[in-house]
Amino acid sequence: xxxxxxxxxxxxxxSVVTMGVYIALVLSRAAGGDLTAVDWFPLMLxxxxxxxxxxxxxxxxxxxxxxxxxxxxxxxxxxxxxxxSRLGGRVESAFLTIAGLGVIxxxxxxxxxxxxxxxxxxxxxxxxxxxxxxxxxxxRRGLV
Numbered sequence: 001x002x003x004x005x006x007x008x009x010x011x012x013x014x015s016v017v018t019m020g021v022y023i024a025l026v027l028s029r030a031a032g033g034d035l036t037a038v039d040w041f042p043l044m045l046x047x048x049x050x051x052x053x054x055x056x057x058x059x060x061x062x063x064x065x066x067x068x069x070x071x072x073x074x075x076x077x078x079x080x081x082x083x084x085s086r087l088g089g090r091v092e093s094a095f096l097t098i099a100g101l102g103v104i105x106x107x108x109x110x111x112x113x114x115x116x117x118x119x120x121x122x123x124x125x126x127x128x129x130x131x132x133x134x135x136x137x138x139x140r141r142g143l144v
Contacts, residue, residue: 001139002081004085005135005139006059006063007055007059008132011128012129015051015128016129018047019125022043022047025047026040038114040117044117083143087135088134095123095127096123096124099122099126100120100123102119102123
């Protein structure tokens, strides 16, 4: 498994974990009450920051483990990796566009800031997850 594929797997794992953690934190703070009353902003920032740090740490430690076994394949990259990265980026862009349109729609109807921010947050998370799936599939099945 090449470096970029490991990074895609790390991103997939962390995106699922961070979405679950954020949902659990918000629901526990709401305690069955109104979700918009939750102080969501610090929870969202810590979850995003934790997700970034966790992705970096998983990628680094996984790379070290692979580098111990086979130093040459730990960080090699070729044109296929670049093409797969572009494919994942295009898939992510499509989902970010959908999330952006959702945010615009929520703003137009005067939705609470909680719903607007969370729509964008989950738009980013879903885009990262789907983009990661596209990358992993491309690594496993090849580019068409």
